[in-house]
């Protein structure tokens with residue numbers, strides 16, 4: 001019988017030392033002397049026993065309506081091995097694995113000190129942090145799970161990485177993405193080309209300079225991860241540029257809280273112009289999560305549509321804030337500029353990090369990149385599964 005309601009194991013140095021039943025919650029004192037409160041209903045809802053959780057799927061079968069709203073335990077105690085035992089008025093008994101319970105503590109002064117959806121805290125950066133993205137060996141990340149883990153931690157932390165030494169194969173970028181998880185299909189295909197074309201469907205497929213942008217801000221859900229594999233880069237020009245949108249947002253907020261408020265509330269319009277598709281979306285340029293932290297940024301000069309959703313009275317304010325934001329993305333002390341060479345693949349968080357390229361001369365030599373998209377959640381899921389398998393450098397398995 002499973003002792004936790006999931007497939008994860010929770011090794012812990014700390015156990016339940018004592019448990020006391022109060023009016024509305026159970027107070028657990030741990031062997032490290034900390035204490036945590038768990039509401040009665042929360043505990044009942046999270047009973048991991050086979051009649052509450054299907055053992056094969058580890059998905060819940062218990063429904064909250066099966067118990068009264070004012071449910072209170074009949075008995076609460078520490079088990080012999082330091083788990084938490086609860087007996088309910090209807091005779092149902094629950095045992096909470098001590099490691100699981102400790103990992104799911106929600107009784108803290110600042111609930112924001114932990115993110116349940118992000119494995120690694122983000123670190124913002126600028127041009128003094130590095131001169132090229134943190135770089136990882138292609139053979140290692142393709143063949144070794146510990147190397148895969150280290151690469152993904154960097155991707156989650158900084159939002160940008162470079163994988164170096166990929167084979168000269170136009171499809172290998174899809175294999176690199178599949179090493180993490182599901183590849184996202186778009187109207188550009190599963191894998192797509194970036195090269196100067198006579199009849200391009202996007203400015204990316206010209207030799208024009210591309211200003212800092214994210215890809216597909218025209219979509220309700222922008223791709224979370226972008227891969228750009230360089231097969232050849234022999235043209236004059238065509239350097240790569242990355243700017244941390246998280247740092248951009250921090251700077252704008254510090255320099256003008258009013259602009260920041262505008263950027264997070266005024267919806268801008270986006271449109272894909274195409275003979276065969278017509279994607280449109282409207283969204284503030286900076287989107288905040290429930291904690292007020294930036295969850296995504298939308299910048300893409302050539303994909304903006306006329307500003308029409310904001311209302312007459314806020315158009316000037318919207319432009320003023322946008323100018324500020326866009327100006328910050330060009331600041332020299334924020335821009336990391338480097339050159340991709342054959343076998344390099346730039347992998348970055350497309351909802352956080354802006355990318356750009358300098359213009360190039362298509363007659364001076366070939367420049368050909370292949371790309372694809374995936375999602376942040378693929379990275380986070382892979383990281384958690386690697387951690388389960390002990391590939392995170394932890395000594396336990």
Ligand SMILES: [Fe+2]
Nearest residue numbers: 204214215355
């Ligand atoms: Fe792009």
